[in-house]
Amino acid sequence: MNKSRVIILPCDDYREDFVYEGLKAGVALLGGLGKMIGKGERILLKPNLLKKSEVERAVITHPVVVGAFARILREEGYGNIILADSCGTSTTSRVIKGTGMDDYLQKYDIPVVDFSQGVRVEYPQGVQAKDFVIPKELLESDCVISLCKMKTHALERITGAVKNSYGFIYGLHKAKGHTVYPSADSFARMLVDLNQYVKPRLYVMDGIVAMEGNGPGSGDPVPMRVMLLSTDPVALDSVYCRLVNLKPELVPTNYHGERMGLGVWQEENIELFTPSGEITMQDAVQQFGKPDFNVDRSPMRSNIWTRAAKALNIFQKKPRIIKDKCIRCGICVKSCPVPGKAVDFKNGKGNPPVYDYKKCIRCFCCQEMCPERAIDVR
Numbered sequence: 536m537n538k539s540r541v542i543i544l545p546c547d548d549y550r551e552d553f554v555y556e557g558l559k560a561g562v563a564l565l566g567g568l569g570k571m572i573g574k575g576e577r578i579l580l581k582p583n584l585l586k587k588s589e590v591e592r593a594v595i596t597h598p599v600v601v602g603a604f605a606r607i608l609r610e611e612g613y614g615n616i617i618l619a620d621s622c623g624t625s626t627t628s629r630v631i632k633g634t635g636m637d638d639y640l641q642k643y644d645i646p647v648v649d650f651s652q653g654v655r656v657e658y659p660q661g662v663q664a665k666d667f668v669i670p671k672e673l674l675e676s677d678c679v680i681s682l683c684k685m686k687t688h689a690l691e692r693i694t695g696a697v698k699n700s701y702g703f704i705y706g707l708h709k710a711k712g713h714t715v716y717p718s719a720d721s722f723a724r725m726l727v728d729l730n731q732y733v734k735p736r737l738y739v740m741d742g743i744v745a746m747e748g749n750g751p752g753s754g755d756p757v758p759m760r761v762m763l764l765s766t767d768p769v770a771l772d773s774v775y776c777r778l779v780n781l782k783p784e785l786v787p788t789n790y791h792g793e794r795m796g797l798g799v800w801q802e803e804n805i806e807l808f809t810p811s812g813e814i815t816m817q818d819a820v821q822q823f824g825k826p827d828f829n830v831d832r833s834p835m836r837s838n839i840w841t842r843a844a845k846a847l848n849i850f851q852k853k854p855r856i857i858k859d860k861c862i863r864c865g866i867c868v869k870s871c872p873v874p875g876k877a878v879d880f881k882n883g884k885g886n887p888p889v890y891d892y893k894k895c896i897r898c899f900c901c902q903e904m905c906p907e908r909a910i911d912v913r
């Protein structure tokens with residue numbers, strides 16, 4: 536069996552030339568773009584654009600990483616490129632406006648596309664998901680490059696390469712997906728199916744400044760000083776896990792990703808390279824790891840335990856509103872996919888919304904989308 540190659544690019548900060556040189560070296564270590572993308576192909580760049588946020592908060596893929604990758608594509612003669620994402624509560628163009636990403640895209644003449652229409656596609660070979668509603672613009676593209684962000688996630692512990700593809704589900708179907716695949720395992724299997732359907736050709740992870748704690752929208756920025764590249768999203772995410780002292784198999788997208796053939800997480804099936812040459816996992820962890828990174832390392836519960844806890848509504852993570860941070864904007868209520876809403880202004884719009892934990896399916900969309908970091912998960 537061929538090993539999956541993951542590239543670790545040390546990068547102290549977002550200085551443009553450093554990021555550009557690093558990415559160029561990383562792409563070369565994977566055999567070059569020519570091996571992955573044909574010259575006439577229409578390329579869709581897919582950053583993580585969860586929501587409108589200051590770049591420093593590490594919610595979105597950093598504009599310098601997007602700009603540097605766009606520059607490499609242009610220099611290598613790729614002509615047909617667009618950038619798009621299905622953002623949480625806004626459009627791609629609104630989310631990137633004023634972040635600096637818009638300037639890079641203008642400079643490299645890459646149109647920003649707001650997905651305009653959802654198309655249902657069948658995927659009979661899916662293990663968990665037999666169909667998806669995806670944007671028409673994705674169907675019109677030949678090739679996807681995933682420019683993901685290193686962040687924590689309340690449901691899946693981390694969001695990285697595999698999870699970034701959820702932005703290929705069109706508009707409100709994203710929220711609906713949480714009701715169809717409510718558990719971390721079913722959601723992960725659906726994500727694996729989705730990656731196998733979309734087949735991004737390359738995954739580039741921005742971990743120069745990552746997000747720890749209450750991610751993916753309300754955590755704390757933390758310098759990890761690396762970018763990771765791979766064509767195998769499971770291998771890439773598993774290296775991210777090891778760098779933050781999290782057992783890769785605790786992450787459902789890794790566990791199911793390997794079982795379903797999307798990629799590999801076991802160390803013996805991964806080869807690691809930096810621009811200085813091959814490196815062992817142990818040395819990589821020693822050089823680039825952050826063992827106290829704030830991420831959920833709680834042990835996996837058996838299915839029986841999970842089902843019992845769910846039925847009795849006990850020992851489960853819960854979203855909770857920090858009242859003095861809440862500005863009563865109602866975005867959490869709007870984001871809740873449960874019919875009849877599991878969070879609502881029960882005490883009037885002058886007070887923070889209130890949870891109905893009996894209805895809540897623990898998808899944590901409310902916590903992801905709160906613009907004030909006023910929801911945490913305990």
Ligand code: SF4
Pocket residue numbers: 856860861862863864865866867868887888904905906907908909910
């Ligand atoms: S989204 Fe956040 S700030 Fe807005 S109402 Fe909900 S908890 Fe309050």
Ligand code: SF4
Pocket residue numbers: 854870871872873876877878890894895896897898899900901902
């Ligand atoms: S209240 Fe929050 S966590 Fe619960 S179902 Fe609604 S969006 Fe999901």
